Amino acid sequence: MARLPEAVARMRTAVRDALTDLPRGSLVLSACSGGPDSLALADTLAFVAPRAGLRAGLVTVDHGLQEGSAERAADVAEWGRAVGLDPSETATARVLGSGGPEAAARQARYAALDWAAERHGARTILLGHTRDDQAETVLLALTRGAGPRGIAGMRAVRGRYRRPLLDIARADTHAVCEERGLKPWTDPHNADPRFKRSALRQSMEILTGTLGDDIVANLARTAALVAADNDLLDAEAAAVHGECLDGEGVLRTDRLAELPAPLRQRVLRTWIFQLGVNGADLNHHHLGALDALVTAWHGQGPAFLPGGVEVSRRDGKLRASGRPRA
Numbered sequence: 001m002a003r004l005p006e007a008v009a010r011m012r013t014a015v016r017d018a019l020t021d022l023p024r025g026s027l028v029l030s031a032c033s034g035g036p037d038s039l040a041l042a043d044t045l046a047f048v049a050p051r052a053g054l055r056a057g058l059v060t061v062d063h064g065l066q067e068g069s070a071e072r073a074a075d076v077a078e079w080g081r082a083v084g085l086d087p088s089e090t091a092t093a094r095v096l097g098s099g100g101p102e103a104a105a106r107q108a109r110y111a112a113l114d115w116a117a118e119r120h121g122a123r124t125i126l127l128g129h130t131r132d133d134q135a136e137t138v139l140l141a142l143t144r145g146a147g148p149r150g151i152a153g154m155r156a157v158r159g160r161y162r163r164p165l166l167d168i169a170r171a172d173t174h175a176v177c178e179e180r181g182l183k184p185w186t187d188p189h190n191a192d193p194r195f196k197r198s199a200l201r202q203s204m205e206i207l208t209g210t211l212g213d214d215i216v217a218n219l220a221r222t223a224a225l226v227a228a229d230n231d232l233l234d235a236e237a238a239a240v241h242g243e244c245l246d247g248e249g250v251l252r253t254d255r256l257a258e259l260p261a262p263l264r265q266r267v268l269r270t271w272i273f274q275l276g277v278n279g280a281d282l283n284h285h286h287l288g289a290l291d292a293l294v295t296a297w298h299g300q301g302p303a304f305l306p307g308g309v310e311v312s313r314r315d316g317k318l319r320a321s322g323r324p325r326a
Contacts, residue, residue: 005175005176005179007171007172007173007175007176007179008044008175008176008179008180010168010172011040011041011044011165011168011172011173011176012044012047012048014164014165014167014168015041015044015045015048015126015164016048016052017164018126018156018162018164019048019049019052019054019124019162019164020052022052022054022123022124023123024052024053024054025053025054025055026054026055026122026123026124027054027055027056027057027120027121027122027123028045028049028054028055028056028057028122028123028124028125028126029056029057029058029059029087029113029116029117029120029122029124029125029126030042030045030056030057030058030059030085030125030126030128031059031060031061031109031113031125031126031127031128032058032059032060032076032080032128033060033061033076033128033185034060034072034073034075034076034184034185035128035184035185035186036170036173036174036177036182036184037128037129037130037133037165037170037173038127038128039076039177039182039184039185040128040172040173040174040176040177040180040182040184041126041127041128041164041165041173042058042080042083042085043083043176043180043182044176045085045126046080046083046084046085050084055086056084056085056086057080057085057086057087057088057089057120057122058076058077058080058085058087058088058089059087059088059089059090059091059112059113059116059125060073060076060077060080060089060090060091061073061090061091061092061093061108061109061112061113062090062091062092062093070090072185073090074090076090076185077089077090087120089116091112091113091115091116092112093105093108093109093111093112094108094111107280113125114160117160122160123160124160124161124162125160125161125162126161126162126163126164127161127162127163128163128165128173129154129163129165129166130165130166130168130169130170130172130173131165131166131167131168131169131170131216131217131220132169132170132204132216133154133166133170134153134154134166134219134220134223135204135215135216135217135219135220136197136200136201136204137153137154137223138151138153138219138220138222138223139200139219140196140197140200141153145284147284148226148229148230148233149230151222151223151226152223152226152227152230153220153223153226153227154166154223155227166220167220169216204216233262233263233266234266236263237262237263237266237267237270238270240255240259240263240267241267241270241271243255244256244259244267244271246317249274249275249319249320250317250318250319251267251268251271251317251318252316252317253293253294253297253313253316253317253318254316256268256294256318257294257295261291264291264294264295265287265291268287268290268291268294269282269287271318272286272287272290272305275305275309275320276307276309277305277306277307277309278306278307281306281307282305282306286303286304286305286306289303289304290303290305290311290318293311293312293313293318294313294318297313302321305320307322308322309321309322310322
């Protein structure tokens with residue numbers, strides 16, 4: 001009996017381990033663009049799921065941003081059906097969001113995937129982000145001056161989404177495609193330097209040559225370590241959040257001022273999101289202005305948050321006015 005290629009074995013183990021908590025008969029969807037990472041993931045899911053008592057399907061999202069995208073999406077869905085993924089279909093995305101083309105496409109993609117999951121009753125959706133993607137995410141966060149939430153990178157599990165390949169190298173997904181005779185599609189956007197992640201991806205060879213081959217694994221490990229610390233601080237902030245409230249939608253500045261900065265800013269973030277502010281539009285300037293109402297109060301005017309929300313300090317309390325605009 002021929003020995004299973006190492007890359008294939010690693011992929012199957014990673015996907016199987018990511019699904020062990022799901023009830024038998026659950027439907028798992030694999031998001032598949034047709035690129036090597038997601039194609040290898042979908043192929044692996046098609047092998048692993050039935051052996052684990054699970055159902056497996058595929059969703060490929062057509063963003064409509066490139067010529068021939070509908071035909072490529074149809075080809076991916078047809079391949080999925082051929083390997084036993086059911087359902088295997090195309091979801092059309094409407095790229096209308098804010099925050100630049102990458103962010104807008106991402107928002108539209110997740111909306112399309114959510115729609116597919118709801119329609120088919122899927123328990124989870126698998127995403128093909130690899131260890132290399134995680135390393136790039138950490139570097140991009142550092143260039144933005146992000147805090148621990150950004151440096152923690154992508155989570156293995158967030159809501160219905162799971163990323164079983166965060167400990168798998170991109171080279172392994174390419175090797176799986178070769179071993180399994182898969183024919184991935186190469187997205188030209190991945191080599192377009194106009195997009196930050198694409199430009200960084202092209203620079204990784206230089207960084208690896210300068211700093212050593214371990215840079216990708218070390219950056220991914222940094223994300224895991226910071227994520228654990230971040231989770232602890234989030235839990236502590238959640239525990240004191242209620243003590244800072246003074247009625248509906250009002251925060252006590254005296255209680256906030258007593259908190260260490262990492263906890264105080266987490267309480268403020270939670271409150272902001274409860275107001276309905278879009279987290280994608282929030283930056284450190286917004287949070288800094290809000291924090292100054294607590295720690296550097298000298299009678300200044302309101303802090304302005306995305307969507308038209310204003311936060312003022314009156315009588316030792318933070319009060320919001322206005323509602324986020326759609």
